Amino acid sequence: MTVPPFSRRRALQLLGLAGGAAVLAPALAACGSSSTSSALPSTAPVSGRFEGVTLKLLVNQPHVTSFRDVLAPKWAAATGGMLDVTASPYDQLTSKQILDVQSGTGEFDVFDYFYFGLGDLVDAGALTELTPWIDANAKQIGVDGYLKSVYDPYTLLDGKRYGLPYDGDIHILFYNAELLDRYKVAPPTTWDEYDEVAAKITTDARGAAYGAIVSGQQVPMILGCSYINRLTGYGGNLFDDNGKPALTSDASIAALKHLVAVAPAALPTPLQIGFDQANTAFLTGQGALLDTWTDMALRAEDPTASQIAGKWGAVSLPVGGTNTTPRTALDAGFGLGVSTATKNADAAAAFITWATAGPQNLVTSSTAGAGIDPVRGEVLDSEGYAKVVTKAIGPIRQGLNGNPLVWPKQAGAPKLLQDLVDQLALAINGSQTVEQSLDNAQRGWESAAT
Incomplete structure (x- = not known):
């Protein structure tokens, strides 16, 4: 992949985190819109065994429970792989994800990203394009099962896909x-x-x-x-x-x-x-x-x-x-994407497939403190989910099955x-x-x- 050159000035821009996302504009303007990255191959796996592979995740602070306490033990049992979860305050998440890639640190494999930050992440060359891989594996991924209200808003930018929906967020x-x-x-x-x-x-x-x-x-x-x-x-x-x-x-x-x-x-x-x-x-x-x-x-x-x-x-x-x-x-919803700096692309691709599948979406959406809302129709319509959200199920279904307002997400x-x-x-x-x-x-x- 090709990313814009990293400089001391850019480091200072991205490290000016007290202003949250506001620091990104001058940095991204300097980058322009010419960033390119190679797409994940269509042959990349959607499942597998990953003994000895530790995936590093940079996630939204309120989602830590969902990754560390809910998904990590299940991922280890299912694949032999491990998850190392790092949390970021929500007002610093996008800038830290960009900084990880553009600084050359490349610590993380998977990003839990705000969908309204999708354009900035792509423009900065931080997210791997997933279009060929998703198209080739749509049935195995279960693309048709994602809620129509969130699938395109959370993953699609200028005709290309960069992630899979993780948190419905209305x-x-x-x-x-x-x-x-x-x-x-x-x-x-x-x-x-x-x-x-x-x-x-x-x-x-x-x-x-x-x-x-x-x-x-x-x-x-x-x-x-x-x-x-x-x-x-x-x-x-x-x-x-x-x-x-x-x-x-x-x-x-x-x-x-x-x-x-x-x-x-x-x-x-x-x-x-x-x-x-x-x-x-x-x-x-x-x-x-x-x-x-x-x-x-x-x-x-x-x-x-x-x-x-x-x-x-x-x-x-x-x-x-x-x-x-x-x-x-769609108030600050999230997708899971693969960092362009990852050296574990196969495991990362398999993880985001697994983490956004129905069984995992149900358990994270049903766990108090996990901070996750449904992204799949089978979960939203299930008796199991209705049982845990009790009196809220009516307005939740009305909202996610409706036509929610989509926030801007371009660079x-x-x-x-x-x-x-x-x-x-x-x-x-x-x-x-x-x-x-x-x-x-x-x-x-x-x-x-x-």
């Missing part, structure tokens, strides 16, 4: 049924009702609990999800029918206004609430409403980790304005998404109006498009 709305009953309110179906429920509980509870938990940490995976959940609720999209940014649409304005307006009724302080803080607050009964990933169903029902076991519920994301059809988004997408959430945060903290923030984001996205 949001639904969870609620604390005990709090709703105590304060005599019903689960909301619209964002207006959500506001009313949140305000009443926060007011009446007088500090004992909050009506809403709004995840607002200033990274795409957190604040980006909260905004996009409301955007879809109001019937909006990130782009219009002509592919142009639509960040100043009526739906977009309504979505951000909602985030601003609900802040006083939310767990303090939304812009400081990340994944772990939101989960802890909900599981300890501090908040009544939380839009988050569907694996919360397993966490909430686990009495060893939750104080609300048996006292929660879930519905589809609310709607707003003139929109009456619930719709979710530079993480930078655009970071720029967007930076502007959203300025509106939420009162530094700018909603309209100013969205106008700024719109101009930035339009400029990048030209």
Whole structure:
């Protein structure tokens, strides 16, 4: 393969991880779009024995349990191979994967990648193209079994495939049924009702609990999800029918206004609430409403980790304005890809086939703390999965079987998404109006498009 030359300047760009994905734009602009890599041969295996082979994985921090505790022992039993799992914070994952390849370190064989970082990874020459291999082995891989809502978004870029889907990742709305009953309110179906429920509980509870938990940490995976959940609720999209940014649409304005307006009724302080803080607050009964990933169903029902076991519920994301059809988004989903720096391509190819197959997808999706949602129809439709997610199965199936909004994933997408959430945060903290923030984001996205 050929990768752009590595330099001290590029190392500093990629190591500037405090800004998360935002550091990637200048680096990737310098790389251009001319990176090429050899494709995995169509003859590469989809299974086999791999005694003595240790695959090194660089994965999203919330997925560690799924790889280390669930899959590693099963992979060893099935193939004789070993897994060495390294976790990265979610706001550093894509940049660390690129750095591993372009620095020449080449430590890792398999990447657990954000799908919205796919373009940056490919542009940087970090992911092996899998198209010939997938096409030649489609039946053995079980391509037809992947959910249509996630297969292309998570693996396909400019007509070529670079991975297999691993984590479905949509949001639904969870609620604390005990709090709703105590304060005599019903689960909301619209964002207006959500506001009313949140305000009443926060007011009446007088500090004992909050009506809403709004995840607002200033990274795409957190604040980006909260905004996009409301955007879809109001019937909006990130782009219009002509592919142009639509960040100043009526739906977009309504979505951000909602985030601003609900802040006083939310767990303090939304812009400081990340994944772990939101989960802890909900599981300890501090908040009544939380839009988050569907694996919360397993966490909430686990009495060893939750104080609300048996006292929660879930519905589809609310709607707003003139929109009456619930719709979710593919909020920070993941695929598994083979690093271009791997020296264990055969074992890596076999692993991503095995790890995304039905039996493994079922066990990871059914394990509390694994952080995995279904990517296969057989898992989503199974009685086994329905049994563990209990009351959440309806909205989960509705979301993944529907037409979820797909985030941008071309080269530079993480930078655009970071720029967007930076502007959203300025509106939420009162530094700018909603309209100013969205106008700024719109101009930035339009400029990048030209």
